[in-house]
Amino acid sequence: MIGYIIAIILSSVALIMLGRNIVNGLNSRNWLTAQGEITDSGIEVHQSMDDEGDMRTTYGASIQYSYNVSGQEIQGTRRSFSEVRTNSKRRAEQILARYPQGGSVTVFHHPDDPSLAVLETGVHWFSYIGAIILLGLLVFGILGALGLIG
Numbered sequence: 531m532i533g534y535i536i537a538i539i540l541s542s543v544a545l546i547m548l549g550r551n552i553v554n555g556l557n558s559r560n561w562l563t564a565q566g567e568i569t570d571s572g573i574e575v576h577q578s579m580d581d582e583g584d585m586r587t588t589y590g591a592s593i594q595y596s597y598n599v600s601g602q603e604i605q606g607t608r609r610s611f612s613e614v615r616t617n618s619k620r621r622a623e624q625i626l627a628r629y630p631q632g633g634s635v636t637v638f639h640h641p642d643d644p645s646l647a648v649l650e651t652g653v654h655w656f657s658y659i660g661a662i663i664l665l666g667l668l669v670f671g672i673l674g675a676l677g678l679i680g
Contacts, residue, residue: 534680537671545664548657554646555611555653558638566597566606566637568629573622576615588615589622593629597637599644606637606647612654 574590590613595606609625616622629635629649639647673679 531675534671534674537667538675541664541667541671545661545668548661548664551611552653552657552661554640555648555651555657558611558640558648558651561638561647561651562599562641562644564597564599564637564639564644566595566635568593568595568631568633568635569605570594571626571629571631573619573626574615586617588617589619590615591622591625591629593626593649595629595635595637595649597639597647599639602644604639604645604647606645606649608648610648610650610652610654612652612657614656 571591571593574592576588576590578586578588580586591609593607593609597604597606609629635649637647637649638651639645670679
């Protein structure tokens with residue numbers, strides 16, 4: 531029973547967080563824009579140990595940019611609302627190639643909160659897959675807690 535309750539809690543929290551990113555990603559297509567400049571960019575390396583004790587390395591594109599809204603200089607770091615790390619350093623380098631330091635970019639920012647901004651609008655398909663998996667886990671937890679399965 532406790533396992534089902536944990537599944538409900540964890541999947542609910544993750545689904546809320548992912549859902550917020552999906553909504554923001556979809557809405558970002560209609561946000562205001564500002565011209566910005568890439569102030570720093572580089573590969574972010576993350577190492578972790580898997581279940582067998584082997585080191586696993588993933589890579590991400592670390593991008594920092596500045597932009598001006600109504601005379602206020604704002605710093606941003608979010609590339610998209612569907613950002614994930616990859617096990618391919620080359621893929622991270624391909625992303626970085628689009629955002630060289632000193633380069634000019636279009637920044638999409640929320641009309642009511644200009645500090646909420648992205649460089650790439652929309653939502654990638656894997657965000658929807660993640661939401662479906664989390665929804666399935668939530669349903670599983672609810673059915674288990676009600677004693678309808680297991």
